[in-house]
Amino acid sequence: xxxxxxxxxxxxxxxxxxxxxxxxxxxxxxxxxxxxxxxxxxxxxxxxxxxxxxxxxxxxxxxxxxxxxxxxxxxxxxxxxxxxxxxxxxxxxxxxxxxxxxxxxxxxxxxxxxxxxxxxxxxxxxxxxxxxxxxxxxxxxxxxxxxxxxxxxxxxxxxxxxxxxxxxxxxxxxxxxxxxxxxxxxxxxxxxxxxxxxxxxxxxxxxxxxxxxxxxxxxxxxxxxxxxxxxxxxxxxxxxxxxxxxxxxxxxxxxxxxxxxxxxxxxxxxxxxxxxxxxxxxxxxxxxxxxxxxxxxxxxxxxxxxxxxxxxxxxxxxxxxxxxxxxxxxxxxxxxxxxxxxxxxxxxxxxxxxxxxxxxxxxxxxxxxxx
Amino acid sequence: xxxxxxxxxxxxxxxxxxxxxxxxxxxxxxxxxxxxxxxxxxxxxxxxxxxxxxxxxxxxxxxxxxxxxxxxxxxxxxxxxxxxxxxxxxxxxxxxxxxxxxxxxxxxxxxxxxxxxxxxxxxxx
Numbered sequence: 001x002x003x004x005x006x007x008x009x010x011x012x013x014x015x016x017x018x019x020x021x022x023x024x025x026x027x028x029x030x031x032x033x034x035x036x037x038x039x040x041x042x043x044x045x046x047x048x049x050x051x052x053x054x055x056x057x058x059x060x061x062x063x064x065x066x067x068x069x070x071x072x073x074x075x076x077x078x079x080x081x082x083x084x085x086x087x088x089x090x091x092x093x094x095x096x097x098x099x100x101x102x103x104x105x106x107x108x109x110x111x112x113x114x115x116x117x118x119x120x121x122x123x124x125x126x127x128x129x130x131x132x133x134x135x136x137x138x139x140x141x142x143x144x145x146x147x148x149x150x151x152x153x154x155x156x157x158x159x160x161x162x163x164x165x166x167x168x169x170x171x172x173x174x175x176x177x178x179x180x181x182x183x184x185x186x187x188x189x190x191x192x193x194x195x196x197x198x199x200x201x202x203x204x205x206x207x208x209x210x211x212x213x214x215x216x217x218x219x220x221x222x223x224x225x226x227x228x229x230x231x232x233x234x235x236x237x238x239x240x241x242x243x244x245x246x247x248x249x250x251x252x253x254x255x256x257x258x259x260x261x262x263x264x265x266x267x268x269x270x271x272x273x274x275x276x277x278x279x280x281x282x283x284x285x286x287x288x289x290x291x292x293x294x295x296x297x298x299x300x301x302x303x304x305x306x307x308x309x310x311x312x313x314x315x316x317x318x319x320x321x322x323x324x325x326x327x328x329x330x331x332x333x334x335x336x337x338x339x340x341x342x343x344x345x346x347x348x349x350x351x352x353x354x355x356x357x358x359x360x361x362x363x364x365x366x367x368x369x370x371x
Numbered sequence: 372x373x374x375x376x377x378x379x380x381x382x383x384x385x386x387x388x389x390x391x392x393x394x395x396x397x398x399x400x401x402x403x404x405x406x407x408x409x410x411x412x413x414x415x416x417x418x419x420x421x422x423x424x425x426x427x428x429x430x431x432x433x434x435x436x437x438x439x440x441x442x443x444x445x446x447x448x449x450x451x452x453x454x455x456x457x458x459x460x461x462x463x464x465x466x467x468x469x470x471x472x473x474x475x476x477x478x479x480x481x482x483x484x485x486x487x488x489x490x491x492x493x494x495x496x
Contacts, residue, residue: 100378105378105381105382105384112389132400136396143386143389248415248417249415257418
């Protein structure tokens with residue numbers, strides 16, 4: 001593995017570390033995002049060539065999808081659109097304006113383009129065009145947070161010892177132990193069948209039953225259940241349904257009203273997306289084989305991320321200090337984390353998983369026969 | 372020093388462009404509401420977006436009233452009333468316009484329309 005490839009994987013891993021750090025920062029509203037994961041992109045924008053830069057963009061999106069388990073769902077499409085479009089726009093602005101623009105301006109462009117692309121794809125794959133009512137608020141919040149992020153990147157580039165050693169071509173990255181969890185082909189096939197089942201189930205009650213089974217499946221696959229994202233999805237789709245009234249008025253709020261038809265549609269959509277997300281989690285848990293050169297870079301990316309996060313957890317002090325410490329430790333190959341933590345991941349109970357997937361298929365079949 | 376001043380111009384230009392784009396976008400999304408048609412029957416209230424073409428059937432004391440929503444306008448196509456006068460009323464699309472089928476107790480009104488259309492309609496009436 002060449003030094004450039006190691007560097008690409010390492011920078012990709014730092015974006016993963018920062019996205020998990022972002023989860024630790026308390027925010028007043030769940031949909032507010034700082035976009036910390038874009039910090040490494042801003043910092044390496046000038047020093048990396050097109051090819052390496054593009055590779056890092058893909059590593060960021062795919063790595064986040066693998067770590068959060070959303071790789072095989074609509075959420076991945078939204079995140080990929082945001083990462084690629086903003087990444088390309090930032091590089092293009094830098095090439096065009098050169099020294100006439102600072103990282104603050106570039107960060108502003110990146111956030112703006114990313115939000116636009118995410119809204120467009122979100123409208124296409126999940127929410128429908130009424131999502132655009134959220135655009136002004138999202139874009140304005142994005143400007144504020146990206147402004148702060150740009151300033152942070154400028155300061156970091158000037159002050160950090162690590163950023164300087166990163167620019168220095170002679171800096172060498174150690175190669176961590178790369179190991180891949182065992183592949184569960186049956187789990188993968190069952191999850192894929194579940195996805196088909198979800199797509200062919202229409203009625204609200206059957207979908208609710210299906211979603212419940214899918215969450216049981218996700219637990220069986222040993223993926224953590226998070227309740228906030230699906231709750232947010234349900235609420236936001238219900239609110240958006242106000243703009244597309246259809247049917248009997250259930251509750252009138254001034255000039256808008258919740259109507260039977262559009263609420264049913266919103267809940268159907270939300271439940272389907274929720275179960276698809278759970279299916280994506282199961283598919284991720286089956287540990288799909290990563291092959292080829294790009295596969296091995298992705299594996300290295302995940303290995304660096306493992307080192308980064310374990311040494312981040314092991315260090316004390318301020319957030320910035322912990323991040324800087326983690327970077328130095330992981331790059332030098334000093335694993336400070338406890339190795340038992342990685343070994344503790346228990347294996348999937350396959351028979352139970354297959355039984356539950358069978359339930360999902362039966363529910364889907366029943367909904368199609370009985371309706 | 373020269374470099375940072377140069378970048379200040381570029382940065383503020385980008386910020387200005389972003390703000391302008393947000394303003395343009397918000398005026399488009401907030402101003403372009405296509406309005407909803409509200410259908411009141413003796414017992415229930417229904418609401419439909421005018422931007423989606425569809426046919427709606429509601430029940431009154433005499434029977435079925437058939438409403439068609441098409442190209443942002445709504446009209447009564449057929450109703451279980453003796454005179455059928457409601458079916459001859461012109462399609463409605465803007466605030467304060469209404470169609471009623473009195474015998475079958477069905478009332479169509481437009482809600483959620485913006486102020487500009489309201490004025491135009493006042494002049495037209």
